[in-house]
Amino acid sequence: MAKRLAVYFGAAGYVLVIWYNGFAFAPLTWHPLANALYHACPMCADMTGAAWWSVVLVRAPVNALVYAAVGFLAGGAVQRLAKGADRKAKQPARSGGSA
Secondary structure: OHHHHHHHHHHHHHHHHHHHHHOOOOOOOOOHHHHHHHHHOHHHOOOOOOOHHHHHHHHHHHHHHHHHHHHHHHHHHHHHHHHHHHHHHHOOOOOOOOO
């Protein structure tokens, strides 16, 4: 679960930078989606004059690593919570009292 979420989050982080640089580059004063994207993307903070090769080869992979780390931690937390729920479900029922 943790590895799967890390892959999904990493891919989303890579695509986020490519999409931001290629399609959603609008002035941040009037575009609410661009404002949200700007704050969700750590590597989009300084994209004003970025060359395409630096975006694809440097910034997007770094952003993907950040998102993959977050996904790995979230997946590990979900796994631990699921294991705890499974343990509670497998415990035998306790009898309440004697007759």
